[in-house]
Amino acid sequence: MKPGAMGFIPRTRAAMEAADLGLSLLQAHWRPVARVWGLQLGFLLALLLPFLYQTPLWIFVALWWLKPWLDRGVLFVLSRAVFGQPASVWDFLGEWRSVHRRGLVAGLLWRRLSPMRSYVLPVSQLEGLRGAGYRRRARVLTRKGGGTGFLLTCSGWAFTLLTAVGFIALLQAMMPAGSRVQVWDGFNNPGLGFQWFLLGVGLLALTLTEPLFVAGGFGLYLNRRTHLEGWDLELAFRRLAARLAAPLALVLLLAWAMPLAAQAPIPEPVAQAPAPEAPEDAPQAIQQPGQQPAPRPAEGPLRPEEEAHRRAQRILEQDPAFNHTKEVRTLSYEPTGREPRWLRSLLDYLFAKEEPAQPAKPQNLDFLKRMWDLLALVGKVVLVGGLLAFVLWLVYRFRHRLGLPLVETKAWEAPEAVAGLDIRLESLPPDVPEAARNLFLRGEARAALALLYRGALAELVHRRAMEIPASATEGDCLRAAEGHLEEGPASAFHLLTATWQRLAYKNEAPTRDAFEDLCDAWPAAFGGRP
Amino acid sequence: MQSVDTVRTIETPEGIELHLRPAGPVARFWAFFVDQAVVWMGLMFAGIALTFLGPLGLGLWFILVFLAQWLYPVFFEVLGGGRTLGKRWLNLRVLRTDGRPIGWGPSLIRNLLRIVDGLPGAYTVGLVSILLTRDFQRIGDIVAGTLVVHEEAGVQAPVLPAAEPLAPALALTLEEQSAILAFAERSAGLTASRSEELADVLGPLTGSRGAGGVKAVLGMARYLWGGR
Known part of the structure; x- marks a missing residue:
């Protein structure tokens, strides 16, 4: 197998993503899948219809049970696609034996309900x-x-059922206004027409969802083998080896080629697949529930001896309004007096006839009721209060996101240092330009300019109330100052910043004259201390 | 031939490649299932609490049902970084199609359009739409320009098996380096014979076969990892 010949890109995926890989495969190869599916479905219908045309629902049951056979067609197409081979209907027929050779009977019998x-x-x-x-x-x-395989199976059931429900609901929704047809009522008394309709809906739902289920499982399988056998590694290694060994390496064949194309002539026509016997009388039984006359009540020994009771009993039996009987069987236990005590207490516990609750004394009951009311009130207060507290907590918790005014709007505090420069007023000499000049004359241009710059910042922050955070860069400060100062000081600050940046980052000291200009402009622009 | 993949690569204007892995119907069904279970559990408790208020409570409860059905996903998606509780459970996240986080507008649209995806009563439209679109989008996703993607579940620091560091004979591309590192990381989960097979593929690079080849590849991994 050549590195590029795989129909999917192997990666180590999470299981759920692997199931989606299956769906992507199905999307890429849905045409051949649909053809093979149609062939199989047609074959099964042709096989089942002559026997079951009177009981369409049994056709669906049979098809549903034979799904593992339909799955094999889907898997055949997808597996061929993954390993770079075409898969037409003719290929499917040609590979008929290898597709059905192994495990079909088990799949249709004891592995049919495997999760x-x-x-x-x-x-x-x-x-x-x-x-x-x-x-x-x-x-x-x-x-x-x-686990994901199991979830996949469950969601397969759910999708099939939901899709079928959706189609039935669609038909109902398409009924013209004023129509009295209630599609759902068909379930109460499914006539032959309704059964055919259900068969159609079921086939449509299966066609839509079953390939998805098979493809998802195949995705899981491919991914698990990628994990176990390092298919992605093999591809990457082959690419590397090919790069090393020039085009010759492409001819290398895989020693681990999957036994996909293995074939052996064991004929096993699917025509022998077991079709469930249809009981002839089943539909009739479904169609006529609850129409037999209710059985007469058995004449039992009337324990209460009063005449009134007898008369009431007679009315109950004869009047059609009361003529319903319900037979309830219960297990009860009458002690014989000979059983051991433990057995008796156990049997009493299990089967004793219900004894009437002991009537409580009135004042006790009253007290209990009051207690209960109190408890209910407390419960109500706790629940409502808890709910309110929860809502308030939610609002408080997400107050930033909800855009509510923040409770703790603290006054802005000037940072002590910006970009590593100390901007506290206390740290400045009394006359900043003079001190800077002295430093510059001593040849410490960097210190001098730093002093001028941080002096300017300190003045702006503390005396002109310019708000800048400690994390501000020179550019941030410049932008803040431009929005904050008049034109003259702003341009002075701009020049100062530019000079400082050239020195700080390019190590390019200003000339004496330029520096003097900065110092001269400083007091006017930043209003140094008197 | 075309190679099917689950990863969609998006390039941002900054030239950064984002790898999004759209999530299909199975994971999304279960996320929806969990969400509905949570919502109805909450509604049940709220209903019990509201019975104390009589008919007013019933009215409030219906309002609550409405809000829970329509706004629960919106709130959780926007405030929870694109993840409702069910999506969190299944490692899913809602993003815009260009990889940006979802905001109020798209979230509201994609959740209000559930009324379309829910047609004709059992999410058939949504399911069909997911099956038909390459990135598994239901109608609401398409209109809102959003995507439900798989997220990496807890990534663990790799553990490389001990080996004598060995410098590769030639410069390796990033992809090749990561393949060698991945081989070392996963060698504990591969069978010995499979490890040797894989290492044999790299014979031209390592110059040895069998167990010696495995040792050499592990050594290169150690080297690439930073061992000297």
């Missing part, structure tokens, strides 16, 4: 394992991603 059916299907169909080998392999595969 990770689509995840482990490639083990039997593509790897051709069976028996103990299959079980071992499936165990290794499902050790990781098994």
Whole structure:
């Protein structure tokens, strides 16, 4: 296999993402999948219709049970696509034997309800394992991603059911206004027409969702093998080796090629797939519930001896309004007096006839009721209060995001240093330009300019109330000053900043004259202390 | 031939490549399921509390149902970084299609359009839309310009097996380096024979085969990792 010949890019994906890889594969190859699916479905219908045309719902049940066979077609197309081979209907027919050779009977019988059916299907169909080998392999595969395989199966059921419900609802929604047809009522008494309709809806739902389920399982399978066998590593290594060894390396064949194309002539026509026997009388039984006459009540011994009771009983039996009986069977236990005490207490506990609750004394009841009311009130207060507190807490917790005014709007505090320069007023000499001149004359141009610059900042921050955070850069300060100062001081600050930056970052000291100009402009622009 | 992948690469104006992995129907179904379970659990408790208020409570409860159904996902998506509780559970996140975080507008649109995706009663439109679009978008996602993506679940610091650091014979590209590092990281999970097979592919680079080759590749990983 050449590095570029894989139909998907192997990566170590999380399981859920791997299931989506399957869907992406399905999207890329839906045409051949649909063709093969149509062929299989047509084949099954042709097989089932002559026997079950009177009971369409049983056709659906049979199709539903035979899904593992339909799955094999989907998996065949996808697996061929992944390994770079075409998969037309003719290929499917040509590979008929290898597709059905292994595990089909098991898949249709005891593995039919396996919760990770689509995840482990490639083990039997593509790897051709069976028996103990299959079980071992499936165990290794499902050790990781098994949970996702199960979720995939569950969501497969859910999608099929929801899609079917959706189609039925769609039909109901399409009924013209004023129509009295209630599609959902069909379920109460499903006639033949409604059964055909349900079969159609079911087939549509299966067609839409079953390939998704199979593809998801195949994605899980591919990803698990990528994890276990390092397919992505192999591809990367092959690319590297190819780069080293020039085009010759491309001819290398994989020693680990998957046993996909393995074929052996074991005929096993699917026509022998078991079709469930349809009980002839089943629909009739469904169609006529609750129409038999209710059974007459058995004439039991009337325990209460009063005449009134008898008369009431007679009315209850004869009047059609009361003519309903319900048979309730319960287990009860009458002690014989011979059983051991523990058995008796156990049986009493399990089967004793319900004894009437002991009537409580009135004042006790009153007290209890008052207690209960109090408890209810407390509960109400706690719940409502808790809810209110929760809402308030939510508002408080997300007050920033909700754009509410912040409670703790502290007065802005001038930082002690900006960009590493001390800008406290106390740190400045009384006459900043003079001190700077002295430094400059001593040859410490950097210190001199730093003093001028931080002096200017300190004056701006403390005397002109310019707000800059400690994290501000020179550019930030400049922008803040331009918005804050009049034109003259602003341009002076601009010049000062530029000079300082040239010295600080380019090590380019200003000339004596330029420096003198800065010093001269300083008191007027930044209003030094008297 | 085309190679199917789950990763969509987006280049930002700054020239940074973002790798988004759109999430398909299975993960999203379960996230929705968890969200609905949470919402209805909350509504149940609220309902119990509100019965104390009689008919007023019933009215309030219906208002609460409305708000929970329509606004719960919006609030959680915007304030929770694109993740409702269910999405958090399944490591999903809602983003705009260009990779930016979702805001109020798109979130409101994509959640109000659930009424379209929910048609004709069981999210059939949404499911079909997800199946038909390359990035698994339902109608609401398409209109709002959003995407539900998989997120990396807790990444652990790699543990490389001990080996004598060995400098590769030639300069390796970034991709090749990361493949060698990945081999070392995952060598504990590969069988010995498979490790040797993989290392044999690199025979031209290591100059040895079998166990010696594995040792050499592990050594290169150690070297690339920073061991000298």
